[in-house]
Amino acid sequence: GEDVEQSLFLSVREGDSSVINCTYTDSSSTYLYWYKQEPGAGLQLLTYIFSNMDMKQDQRLTVLLNKKDKHLSLRIADTQTGDSAIYFCARTSSNTGKLIFGQGTTLQVKP
Amino acid sequence: DVKVTQSSRYLVKRTGEKVFLECVQDMDHENMFWYRQDPGLGLRLIYFSYDVKMKEKGDIPEGYSVSREKKERFSLILESASTNQTSMYLCASRGVVAVYSYEQYFGPGTRLTVT
Numbered sequence: 001g002e003d004v005e006q007s008l009f010l011s012v013r014e015g016d017s018s019v020i021n022c023t024y025t026d027s028s029s030t031y032l033y034w035y036k037q038e039p040g041a042g043l044q045l046l047t048y049i050f051s052n053m054d055m056k057q058d059q060r061l062t063v064l065l066n067k068k069d070k071h072l073s074l075r076i077a078d079t080q081t082g083d084s085a086i087y088f089c090a091r092t093s094s095n096t097g098k099l100i101f102g103q104g105t106t107l108q109v110k111p
Numbered sequence: 112d113v114k115v116t117q118s119s120r121y122l123v124k125r126t127g128e129k130v131f132l133e134c135v136q137d138m139d140h141e142n143m144f145w146y147r148q149d150p151g152l153g154l155r156l157i158y159f160s161y162d163v164k165m166k167e168k169g170d171i172p173e174g175y176s177v178s179r180e181k182k183e184r185f186s187l188i189l190e191s192a193s194t195n196q197t198s199m200y201l202c203a204s205r206g207v208v209a210v211y212s213y214e215q216y217f218g219p220g221t222r223l224t225v226t
Contacts, residue, residue: 008151033214042115042201042217043154088153098144098169099215103153 006089006102013110018076020105022089027070029091033099034063034074037086046074046087076107084109114138115218117202123224130189132221134202142205143185144215145169145177147198154201160185192225199223 004024012018024032030051035043049056049063049072056063062075076083089102118133134143141162146154146169156169158177166177174196178186185204189196199222203215 004153006153035217040219042219043203044217045214048214098156098159101146101154103151 004089004091004100004102006087006105008103009106009108011108011110012079014079014081016079018074018079018083018107018109020074020076020087020089020107022072022074022102024070024072024089024091024100026091026093026100027067029093031092032063032065032072033088033090034061035088035090035101037088037104039085043088079107079109081109081111083107115202115204115216117200117218117221119221120219121222121224123226124189124192125226126193128189128192128225130192130223130225132187132189132200132202132223134185134187134204134218135183136185136204136216137183138204138206138216139182140204140206140216141182142207142215143179144203144205145175145185145187146201146203147171148201148220149198157187192223194225197223197225 006022033048034046036046037043060077064073086104088104090099115136124130144159145157155171160166160179163182176188199220201220202218205215
């Protein structure tokens with residue numbers, strides 16, 4: 001299947017950790033991505049993980065991949081108000097160069 | 112620095128008008144994409160192009176066409192705009208040199224309203 005599923009909304013307090021979850025159905029994806037969209041802007045690549053990895057850490061960001069459950073998560077440590085945005089999970093579609101996106105999770109960070 | 116630009120940030124058109132959305136990238140990328148973004152639906156692929164004069168339908172091509180006469184420019188055309196085409200339109204590009212990565216670079220988007 002082509003589906004990538006995300007919850008639509010997450011609210012956290014400044015300084016807390018945020019965890020954004022994503023599930024997908026096609027296990028043949030080579031790469032999985034997290035994109036960030038700030039208000040009024042296009043999408044910007046945050047991080048990605050290759051399908052043979054379980055975890056990737058990049059400063060405040062930690063990506064966890066559970067291939068068995070087809071579950072991807074993005075953890076943002078010490079969440080700041082500047083992290084408020086829509087976060088999209090995406091996976092590759094075979095070898096076409098196409099990306100399949102989830103619905104996007106709106107992260108609201110309260111002061 | 113990577114750059115994808117779109118001709119307009121905001122556009123208001125009337126039902127039945129022909130609408131052109133332009134996208135330009137300066138990275139010499141072969142692949143270019145047009146998406147529409149709607150709340151709760153994420154990004155849906157309308158059309159994409161592997162190279163100049165090549166085009167492929169995406170998941171929702173109905174009511175749209177595209178043109179890629181030059182490598183740097185990819186145009187989305189709404190032949191006869193309808194109110195259900197009111198949306199945010201995002202353009203993206205990708206270079207095939209990135210063999211092991213499918214990262215796409217996005218423009219800022221055009222918010223189109225059809226009245």
